[in-house]
Amino acid sequence: VAPLLPSADLPSGCTVVELTVRGDERGSLVALEGGRDVPFEIARAYYIFGTQAGVARGFHAHRRTVQMAVVVRGSCRMLLEDGERRTWVTLDRPDRAIVIGAMVWHEMHDFSDDCVMLVLADDHYDESDYIRDHATFVRLIEGGNA
Amino acid sequence: VAPLLPSADLPSGCTVVELTVRGDERGSLVALEGGRDVPFEIARAYYIFGTQAGVARGFHAHRRTVQMAVVVRGSCRMLLEDGERRTWVTLDRPDRAIVIGAMVWHEMHDFSDDCVMLVLADDHYDESDYIRDHATFVRLIEGGNA
Numbered sequence: 001v002a003p004l005l006p007s008a009d010l011p012s013g014c015t016v017v018e019l020t021v022r023g024d025e026r027g028s029l030v031a032l033e034g035g036r037d038v039p040f041e042i043a044r045a046y047y048i049f050g051t052q053a054g055v056a057r058g059f060h061a062h063r064r065t066v067q068m069a070v071v072v073r074g075s076c077r078m079l080l081e082d083g084e085r086r087t088w089v090t091l092d093r094p095d096r097a098i099v100i101g102a103m104v105w106h107e108m109h110d111f112s113d114d115c116v117m118l119v120l121a122d123d124h125y126d127e128s129d130y131i132r133d134h135a136t137f138v139r140l141i142e143g144g145n146a
Numbered sequence: 147v148a149p150l151l152p153s154a155d156l157p158s159g160c161t162v163v164e165l166t167v168r169g170d171e172r173g174s175l176v177a178l179e180g181g182r183d184v185p186f187e188i189a190r191a192y193y194i195f196g197t198q199a200g201v202a203r204g205f206h207a208h209r210r211t212v213q214m215a216v217v218v219r220g221s222c223r224m225l226l227e228d229g230e231r232r233t234w235v236t237l238d239r240p241d242r243a244i245v246i247g248a249m250v251w252h253e254m255h256d257f258s259d260d261c262v263m264l265v266l267a268d269d270h271y272d273e274s275d276y277i278r279d280h281a282t283f284v285r286l287i288e289g290g291n292a
Binding site for chain 1: 169171172173174175176177178179180182184188189190191192193194195196197198201202203218219240257260262264266270271
Protein backbone atom coordinates (compact mmCIF):
# COMPACT_ATOMS: atom_id res chain seq x y z
CA VAL A 1 0.00 0.00 0.00
CA ALA A 2 1.56 3.25 -1.11
CA PRO A 3 1.35 6.10 1.34
CA LEU A 4 -1.63 8.34 0.84
CA LEU A 5 0.61 11.36 1.24
CA PRO A 6 3.86 11.89 3.10
CA SER A 7 2.83 13.11 6.52
CA ALA A 8 5.18 16.07 6.00
CA ASP A 9 2.75 17.33 3.36
CA LEU A 10 -0.16 17.13 5.76
CA PRO A 11 -1.24 19.90 8.11
CA SER A 12 0.34 20.05 11.53
CA GLY A 13 -0.76 17.22 13.82
CA CYS A 14 -2.09 15.10 10.95
CA THR A 15 -0.66 11.73 9.97
CA VAL A 16 -1.63 8.82 7.80
CA VAL A 17 -1.76 5.50 9.66
CA GLU A 18 -1.47 2.24 7.73
CA LEU A 19 -3.58 -0.34 9.52
CA THR A 20 -2.89 -4.05 9.70
CA VAL A 21 -5.57 -6.21 8.10
CA ARG A 22 -6.04 -9.62 9.69
CA GLY A 23 -7.49 -11.38 6.68
CA ASP A 24 -8.19 -14.99 5.91
CA GLU A 25 -10.79 -17.04 4.09
CA ARG A 26 -13.44 -15.76 6.50
CA GLY A 27 -12.94 -12.11 5.52
CA SER A 28 -10.99 -9.19 6.97
CA LEU A 29 -10.65 -7.58 10.39
CA VAL A 30 -8.92 -4.36 11.40
CA ALA A 31 -8.32 -3.80 15.12
CA LEU A 32 -7.72 -0.36 16.61
CA GLU A 33 -6.34 -0.60 20.12
CA GLY A 34 -6.61 2.65 22.05
CA GLY A 35 -3.17 4.05 22.86
CA ARG A 36 -1.52 1.63 20.40
CA ASP A 37 -2.93 1.67 16.86
CA VAL A 38 -4.77 4.82 17.82
CA PRO A 39 -2.50 7.55 19.23
CA PHE A 40 -4.83 8.25 22.17
CA GLU A 41 -7.31 6.54 24.48
CA ILE A 42 -10.71 6.25 22.78
CA ALA A 43 -13.35 8.35 24.56
CA ARG A 44 -15.88 8.31 21.72
CA ALA A 45 -16.60 6.56 18.43
CA TYR A 46 -19.00 7.80 15.81
CA TYR A 47 -19.90 6.91 12.28
CA ILE A 48 -21.34 8.83 9.38
CA PHE A 49 -23.49 7.13 6.74
CA GLY A 50 -26.41 7.78 4.43
CA THR A 51 -24.67 10.80 2.94
CA GLN A 52 -26.33 12.21 -0.16
CA ALA A 53 -24.65 12.98 -3.45
CA GLY A 54 -23.37 16.55 -3.61
CA VAL A 55 -23.45 17.00 0.16
CA ALA A 56 -20.41 18.06 2.18
CA ARG A 57 -19.87 17.81 5.94
CA GLY A 58 -17.42 18.95 8.58
CA PHE A 59 -16.51 22.61 8.10
CA HIS A 60 -15.05 22.99 11.54
CA ALA A 61 -11.90 22.62 13.61
CA HIS A 62 -11.56 21.38 17.18
CA ARG A 63 -9.75 23.47 19.75
CA ARG A 64 -8.42 20.43 21.62
CA THR A 65 -9.94 17.18 20.36
CA VAL A 66 -7.77 14.84 18.28
CA GLN A 67 -9.49 12.30 16.04
CA MET A 68 -8.69 9.37 13.81
CA ALA A 69 -10.92 8.74 10.78
CA VAL A 70 -11.17 5.72 8.50
CA VAL A 71 -13.59 5.12 5.68
CA VAL A 72 -14.62 1.51 6.27
CA ARG A 73 -16.83 1.33 3.19
CA GLY A 74 -16.94 3.46 0.05
CA SER A 75 -14.97 6.68 -0.29
CA CYS A 76 -14.86 10.40 0.30
CA ARG A 77 -12.38 13.25 0.02
CA MET A 78 -11.24 15.30 2.99
CA LEU A 79 -9.82 18.81 3.00
CA LEU A 80 -7.40 19.52 5.85
CA GLU A 81 -6.10 23.00 6.58
CA ASP A 82 -3.92 24.36 9.34
CA GLY A 83 -3.48 27.93 8.13
CA GLU A 84 -0.24 27.13 6.31
CA ARG A 85 -1.09 23.93 4.43
CA ARG A 86 -4.33 23.16 2.66
CA THR A 87 -4.35 19.53 1.57
CA TRP A 88 -6.88 17.19 -0.02
CA VAL A 89 -6.76 13.49 0.86
CA THR A 90 -8.82 10.68 -0.61
CA LEU A 91 -10.11 8.16 1.92
CA ASP A 92 -11.12 4.98 0.16
CA ARG A 93 -9.50 2.10 2.02
CA PRO A 94 -10.55 0.36 5.25
CA ASP A 95 -6.87 -0.16 6.08
CA ARG A 96 -5.78 3.46 6.03
CA ALA A 97 -6.69 6.03 8.65
CA ILE A 98 -5.92 9.69 9.04
CA VAL A 99 -5.23 11.39 12.35
CA ILE A 100 -6.75 14.85 12.44
CA GLY A 101 -4.90 17.07 14.89
CA ALA A 102 -6.41 19.79 17.02
CA MET A 103 -6.84 23.16 15.31
CA VAL A 104 -7.12 21.62 11.85
CA TRP A 105 -10.03 22.80 9.73
CA HIS A 106 -11.58 19.84 7.96
CA GLU A 107 -14.26 19.29 5.38
CA MET A 108 -15.54 16.05 3.83
CA HIS A 109 -16.67 16.07 0.22
CA ASP A 110 -17.57 13.68 -2.58
CA PHE A 111 -19.05 10.92 -0.46
CA SER A 112 -19.86 7.76 -2.38
CA ASP A 113 -23.42 6.55 -1.91
CA ASP A 114 -22.21 3.66 0.26
CA CYS A 115 -19.68 5.64 2.30
CA VAL A 116 -19.37 4.78 5.98
CA MET A 117 -16.79 6.82 7.88
CA LEU A 118 -15.73 5.71 11.35
CA VAL A 119 -14.16 8.32 13.61
CA LEU A 120 -12.51 7.77 16.99
CA ALA A 121 -12.02 10.77 19.28
CA ASP A 122 -9.87 11.37 22.34
CA ASP A 123 -12.60 13.23 24.20
CA HIS A 124 -16.35 13.31 24.66
CA TYR A 125 -18.54 15.61 22.64
CA ASP A 126 -18.36 19.24 23.76
CA GLU A 127 -19.82 21.94 21.54
CA SER A 128 -17.44 24.53 23.03
CA ASP A 129 -14.56 22.57 21.47
CA TYR A 130 -15.83 23.34 17.96
CA ILE A 131 -14.79 26.28 15.83
CA ARG A 132 -17.43 26.43 13.12
CA ASP A 133 -16.58 29.77 11.54
CA HIS A 134 -13.66 29.75 9.14
CA ALA A 135 -12.76 33.41 9.69
CA THR A 136 -12.59 32.78 13.45
CA PHE A 137 -10.40 29.73 12.80
CA VAL A 138 -7.98 31.78 10.66
CA ARG A 139 -7.87 34.54 13.25
CA LEU A 140 -7.09 32.07 16.05
CA ILE A 141 -4.40 30.33 13.95
CA GLU A 142 -2.79 33.65 13.02
CA GLY A 143 -2.95 34.81 16.62
CA GLY A 144 -1.21 31.61 17.65
CA ASN A 145 1.54 32.21 15.08
CA ALA A 146 2.04 35.89 15.91
CA VAL B 147 -37.99 1.21 15.81
CA ALA B 148 -39.39 -1.97 17.33
CA PRO B 149 -37.10 -3.74 19.75
CA LEU B 150 -35.01 -6.46 18.19
CA LEU B 151 -35.86 -8.76 21.05
CA PRO B 152 -36.81 -8.10 24.66
CA SER B 153 -33.51 -8.18 26.51
CA ALA B 154 -35.10 -10.73 28.87
CA ASP B 155 -35.01 -13.20 25.98
CA LEU B 156 -31.31 -12.63 25.42
CA PRO B 157 -28.51 -14.49 27.14
CA SER B 158 -27.27 -13.18 30.45
CA GLY B 159 -25.31 -9.94 30.12
CA CYS B 160 -26.65 -9.20 26.62
CA THR B 161 -28.85 -6.22 25.81
CA VAL B 162 -30.11 -4.44 22.73
CA VAL B 163 -29.23 -0.75 22.64
CA GLU B 164 -31.26 1.62 20.48
CA LEU B 165 -28.89 4.32 19.23
CA THR B 166 -29.84 7.92 18.50
CA VAL B 167 -29.35 8.93 14.88
CA ARG B 168 -28.45 12.56 14.34
CA GLY B 169 -29.77 12.90 10.83
CA ASP B 170 -30.35 15.87 8.59
CA GLU B 171 -30.08 16.71 4.90
CA ARG B 172 -26.35 15.99 5.04
CA GLY B 173 -26.81 12.36 6.07
CA SER B 174 -26.75 10.47 9.37
CA LEU B 175 -24.39 10.23 12.33
CA VAL B 176 -24.44 7.89 15.31
CA ALA B 177 -22.21 8.78 18.27
CA LEU B 178 -21.09 6.22 20.84
CA GLU B 179 -19.69 7.91 23.93
CA GLY B 180 -17.67 5.56 26.10
CA GLY B 181 -19.34 5.08 29.47
CA ARG B 182 -22.57 6.66 28.22
CA ASP B 183 -24.01 5.16 25.02
CA VAL B 184 -21.56 2.31 25.47
CA PRO B 185 -21.79 0.63 28.90
CA PHE B 186 -18.01 0.69 29.39
CA GLU B 187 -14.92 2.71 28.53
CA ILE B 188 -13.71 1.86 25.02
CA ALA B 189 -10.31 0.16 25.06
CA ARG B 190 -10.48 -1.19 21.51
CA ALA B 191 -12.51 -0.84 18.32
CA TYR B 192 -12.44 -3.29 15.44
CA TYR B 193 -14.37 -3.86 12.27
CA ILE B 194 -15.07 -6.87 10.15
CA PHE B 195 -15.61 -6.56 6.39
CA GLY B 196 -15.05 -8.43 3.14
CA THR B 197 -16.86 -11.46 4.48
CA GLN B 198 -17.63 -14.11 1.88
CA ALA B 199 -20.98 -15.75 1.24
CA GLY B 200 -21.44 -18.89 3.29
CA VAL B 201 -18.72 -17.99 5.77
CA ALA B 202 -19.32 -17.80 9.52
CA ARG B 203 -17.14 -16.15 12.17
CA GLY B 204 -16.88 -15.90 15.92
CA PHE B 205 -17.30 -19.30 17.54
CA HIS B 206 -15.92 -18.22 20.88
CA ALA B 207 -16.77 -16.66 24.21
CA HIS B 208 -14.72 -14.20 26.26
CA ARG B 209 -13.91 -14.96 29.86
CA ARG B 210 -14.01 -11.28 30.89
CA THR B 211 -14.30 -8.95 27.88
CA VAL B 212 -17.63 -7.21 27.24
CA GLN B 213 -18.32 -5.93 23.73
CA MET B 214 -20.88 -3.88 21.84
CA ALA B 215 -21.47 -4.72 18.17
CA VAL B 216 -23.34 -2.78 15.50
CA VAL B 217 -23.65 -3.60 11.82
CA VAL B 218 -23.06 -0.20 10.22
CA ARG B 219 -23.65 -1.46 6.69
CA GLY B 220 -25.42 -4.58 5.39
CA SER B 221 -26.56 -7.35 7.67
CA CYS B 222 -25.68 -10.56 9.44
CA ARG B 223 -27.20 -12.92 11.99
CA MET B 224 -25.66 -13.59 15.37
CA LEU B 225 -26.14 -16.60 17.60
CA LEU B 226 -25.79 -15.89 21.32
CA GLU B 227 -25.67 -18.63 23.91
CA ASP B 228 -25.10 -18.58 27.66
CA GLY B 229 -25.71 -22.23 28.47
CA GLU B 230 -29.39 -21.65 29.26
CA ARG B 231 -30.57 -19.51 26.36
CA ARG B 232 -29.60 -19.91 22.73
CA THR B 233 -30.88 -16.95 20.74
CA TRP B 234 -30.53 -15.73 17.15
CA VAL B 235 -30.58 -12.00 16.48
CA THR B 236 -30.54 -10.23 13.13
CA LEU B 237 -28.27 -7.22 12.96
CA ASP B 238 -29.24 -5.05 10.01
CA ARG B 239 -29.52 -1.47 11.28
CA PRO B 240 -26.81 1.10 11.98
CA ASP B 241 -28.93 2.45 14.85
CA ARG B 242 -29.19 -0.75 16.85
CA ALA B 243 -26.36 -2.34 18.79
CA ILE B 244 -26.08 -5.45 20.86
CA VAL B 245 -24.03 -5.74 24.03
CA ILE B 246 -22.36 -9.14 24.27
CA GLY B 247 -21.65 -10.03 27.87
CA ALA B 248 -18.69 -12.01 29.14
CA MET B 249 -19.10 -15.80 28.98
CA VAL B 250 -21.51 -15.64 26.05
CA TRP B 251 -20.75 -17.93 23.14
CA HIS B 252 -21.31 -16.05 19.89
CA GLU B 253 -21.27 -16.88 16.21
CA MET B 254 -21.91 -14.63 13.21
CA HIS B 255 -23.60 -16.11 10.15
CA ASP B 256 -25.27 -15.02 6.92
CA PHE B 257 -23.16 -11.94 6.25
CA SER B 258 -24.39 -9.84 3.36
CA ASP B 259 -21.73 -9.06 0.76
CA ASP B 260 -21.51 -5.46 1.94
CA CYS B 261 -21.61 -6.19 5.69
CA VAL B 262 -19.41 -4.05 7.92
CA MET B 263 -19.62 -4.86 11.62
CA LEU B 264 -18.14 -2.44 14.14
CA VAL B 265 -17.29 -3.83 17.58
CA LEU B 266 -16.21 -1.87 20.66
CA ALA B 267 -14.53 -3.74 23.50
CA ASP B 268 -13.86 -2.89 27.13
CA ASP B 269 -10.35 -4.35 27.07
CA HIS B 270 -7.37 -4.82 24.82
CA TYR B 271 -6.87 -8.00 22.82
CA ASP B 272 -5.69 -10.91 24.94
CA GLU B 273 -5.78 -14.42 23.51
CA SER B 274 -6.05 -15.93 27.01
CA ASP B 275 -9.46 -14.23 27.32
CA TYR B 276 -10.87 -16.38 24.51
CA ILE B 277 -12.64 -19.70 24.92
CA ARG B 278 -12.61 -21.20 21.43
CA ASP B 279 -13.80 -24.70 22.22
CA HIS B 280 -17.54 -25.11 22.72
CA ALA B 281 -17.25 -28.14 24.99
CA THR B 282 -14.87 -26.19 27.25
CA PHE B 283 -17.32 -23.28 27.27
CA VAL B 284 -20.19 -25.56 28.32
CA ARG B 285 -18.07 -27.18 31.01
CA LEU B 286 -17.08 -23.78 32.44
CA ILE B 287 -20.68 -22.53 32.36
CA GLU B 288 -21.96 -25.67 34.05
CA GLY B 289 -19.20 -25.49 36.61
CA GLY B 290 -20.23 -21.91 37.35
CA ASN B 291 -23.84 -22.96 37.84
CA ALA B 292 -23.06 -25.95 40.00
